[in-house]
Amino acid sequence: MTALIEVRDLAVTFGSGRQQVRAVRGVSFDVEQGESFGLVGESGSGKSTVLRAICGLAPMTGGTVHIGGKPLKTPRDPAFYQQVQMVFQDPYGSIHPRHTIDRVLSEPLAIHGFKDAETRIERALEDVGLGRGFRFRYPHQLSGGQRQRVAIARALILEPQILLLDEPTSALDASIQAEVLNLLDALRVDKGLTYVLVSHDLAVVSHMCRRLLVMQHGQAVEELTRDALQARAATKDYTRQLLVASEGFKAP
Amino acid sequence: MTDMLQVKGLNVAFPSRDGPVRVVRDVSFTLGRERLGIVGESGSGKSQTGRAILGLTPASGTVTADRLTFDGIDLRKASARTWRSLRGPRMSMIMQDPKYSLNPVMTIGRQIVEAYRRRGNAARGDARSKAIAMLEAVQIRDPERVFRAYPHELSGGMGQRAMIAMMLIAEPDLLIADEVTSALDVTVQLDVLKILDDLVRDRGMGLIFISHDLRLVSSFCDRVLVMYAGRVVEQIAARDLKNAQHPYTQGLLNCLPQIDGDSAPLPTLTRDPAWLA
Numbered sequence: 001m002t003a004l005i006e007v008r009d010l011a012v013t014f015g016s017g018r019q020q021v022r023a024v025r026g027v028s029f030d031v032e033q034g035e036s037f038g039l040v041g042e043s044g045s046g047k048s049t050v051l052r053a054i055c056g057l058a059p060m061t062g063g064t065v066h067i068g069g070k071p072l073k074t075p076r077d078p079a080f081y082q083q084v085q086m087v088f089q090d091p092y093g094s095i096h097p098r099h100t101i102d103r104v105l106s107e108p109l110a111i112h113g114f115k116d117a118e119t120r121i122e123r124a125l126e127d128v129g130l131g132r133g134f135r136f137r138y139p140h141q142l143s144g145g146q147r148q149r150v151a152i153a154r155a156l157i158l159e160p161q162i163l164l165l166d167e168p169t170s171a172l173d174a175s176i177q178a179e180v181l182n183l184l185d186a187l188r189v190d191k192g193l194t195y196v197l198v199s200h201d202l203a204v205v206s207h208m209c210r211r212l213l214v215m216q217h218g219q220a221v222e223e224l225t226r227d228a229l230q231a232r233a234a235t236k237d238y239t240r241q242l243l244v245a246s247e248g249f250k251a252p
Numbered sequence: 253m254t255d256m257l258q259v260k261g262l263n264v265a266f267p268s269r270d271g272p273v274r275v276v277r278d279v280s281f282t283l284g285r286e287r288l289g290i291v292g293e294s295g296s297g298k299s300q301t302g303r304a305i306l307g308l309t310p311a312s313g314t315v316t317a318d319r320l321t322f323d324g325i326d327l328r329k330a331s332a333r334t335w336r337s338l339r340g341p342r343m344s345m346i347m348q349d350p351k352y353s354l355n356p357v358m359t360i361g362r363q364i365v366e367a368y369r370r371r372g373n374a375a376r377g378d379a380r381s382k383a384i385a386m387l388e389a390v391q392i393r394d395p396e397r398v399f400r401a402y403p404h405e406l407s408g409g410m411g412q413r414a415m416i417a418m419m420l421i422a423e424p425d426l427l428i429a430d431e432v433t434s435a436l437d438v439t440v441q442l443d444v445l446k447i448l449d450d451l452v453r454d455r456g457m458g459l460i461f462i463s464h465d466l467r468l469v470s471s472f473c474d475r476v477l478v479m480y481a482g483r484v485v486e487q488i489a490a491r492d493l494k495n496a497q498h499p500y501t502q503g504l505l506n507c508l509p510q511i512d513g514d515s516a517p518l519p520t521l522t523r524d525p526a527w528l529a
């Protein structure tokens with residue numbers, strides 16, 4: 001069986017000459033249908049750039065990405081965005097502050113020519129636990145957790161197969177993070193979704209993903225399963241360092 | 253020994269259309285030469301508590317306290333001159349955002365050197381090498397370049413580290429660190445905590461470590477204040493946190509995902525209106 005997402009030797013370089021940044025330097029991984037796959041690493045390690053490259057938001061300068069066995073078209077076509085959607089860390093930055101939630105959710109439907117906007121919007125709001133009462137509110141009238149639910153609703157409204165989640169709970173309080181992670185997990189099971197989840201937090205990735213890839217300086221350090229992580233069976237020093245650091249401070 | 257900081261019945265309120273909003277409510281605690289954590293969700297009043305202690309409450313806010321003393325000095329009545337002699341050399345606060353603490357028109361190096369010299373009268377060359385060493389200590393890879401750089405030339409994480417270096421080099425008696433490590437990578441986080449730990453152990457600094465990260469705080473601090481809606485709902489030794497009494501403290505601990513946890517849904521927090529009473 002081929003994987004739903006196949007990333008091979010992905011490379012992304014920004015700029016040129018002395019300004020050149022090699023953000024991703026040959027990263028490969030596979031994600032199975034229905035699976036949640038994690039990307040973890042320190043800031044600047046290239047995690048977001050991997051997701052953005054898949055979405056056509058960062059220039060692929062090397063490698064290939066196949067989805068459902070087919071190579072991606074550049075630029076990505078509307079069919080791609082019906083299949084793959086992205087959720088960002090900061091819902092404030094990704095939701096238009098002056099548009100009602102109704103408008104935020106209507107726009108992708110209009111762009112893709114859907115006629116049943118009414119039912120889809122109500123269903124998406126139900127799906128993320130907000131309910132229709134939120135439909136005509138503005139983003140500033142919502143809490144951070146509620147805004148992230150709107151961002152998830154917007155990603156779901158086209159009924160994609162794949163969600164690329166970039167630090168979806170990093171800006172949220174722990175109690176709200178728990179609610180959003182539970183929501184994401186339930187949605188994946190209910191709708192058979194496939195996730196690629198980026199986080200700097202090893203505990204979040206371990207909780208959400210059965211397999212994960214550790215990244216550093218734009219490169220893959222190692223891929224391991226949650227079981228291996230829990231057994232502390234990391235093979236690379238950097239992964240071990242992350243594991244130790246995640247346990248908090250130890251007095252000398 | 254009396255505690256260096258004594259806070260009793262501290263209140264901070266801001267005006268609003270519906271009358272004053274009390275964002276810090278009857279907060280009382282004392283601090284010796286130890287690491288005290290303040291945890292709680294965003295908006296619970298952690299930063300405003302720290303700011304009130306240093307007299308940095310925004311002008312629209314009103315601060316009242318039954319007692320607010322540092323080293324026996326009544327901070328409620330402190331003159332501008334007293335504040336000048338205290339803030340910086342003796343008590344200092346590292347804020348969440350470097351934008352508010354770094355001077356945009358001065359190089360990082362000069363700011364750190366000045367912070368060091370304000371402390372005593374160190375020779376110029378000595379101050380420079382101390383500054384470079386401190387930049388190295390906060391894991392800045394190219395300290396010479398950062399020394400010469402202006403704040404806007406640094407990334408957020410670098411600026412944060414430069415600011416930490418500046419505060420630490422002054423070796424204040426009391427340091428309030430407000431979410432200083434929240435934006436840092438876990439491995440760098442531990443390096444910064446190590447520096448803070450050394451200052452508490454070796455120099456007897458008093459540290460108030462403000463953070464939303466209960467797990468990190470419990471691994472680092474001696475004692476923890478848990479804030480909810482402006483109040484301290486629980487004060488507990490960090491090592492006893494697992495046996496916390498208040499359901500809010502328990503809830504905050506339990507809702508965190510764990511590397512060794514299973515994939516069952518995370519427990520969520522059910523807020524009880526009685527917590528506000």
Ligand SMILES: Nc1ncnc2c1ncn2[C@@H]1O[C@H](COP(=O)(O)OP(=O)(O)O)[C@@H](O)[C@H]1O
Binds near residue numbers: 044048
């Ligand atoms: N649009 C861009 N132009 C130039 N450099 C970029 C751009 N986006 C990201 N980078 C750089 O690429 C590297 C990887 O960034 P990123 O993927 O955002 O890391 P992460 O998500 O792991 O924190 C960083 O050095 C970053 O500064």
Ligand SMILES: Nc1ncnc2c1ncn2[C@@H]1O[C@H](COP(=O)(O)OP(=O)(O)O)[C@@H](O)[C@H]1O
Binds near residue numbers: 292299312
């Ligand atoms: N300048 C201000 N004017 C009015 N309200 C404020 C001001 N600064 C903070 N607040 C309010 O005070 C409360 C506590 O804020 P803060 O101490 O910053 O919380 P924390 O640091 O725990 O996240 C919040 O509800 C916040 O909105």
Ligand SMILES: [Mg+2]
Binds near residue numbers: 047167
């Ligand atoms: Mg990122």
Ligand SMILES: [Mg+2]
Binds near residue numbers: 298299300430431
């Ligand atoms: Mg704060």
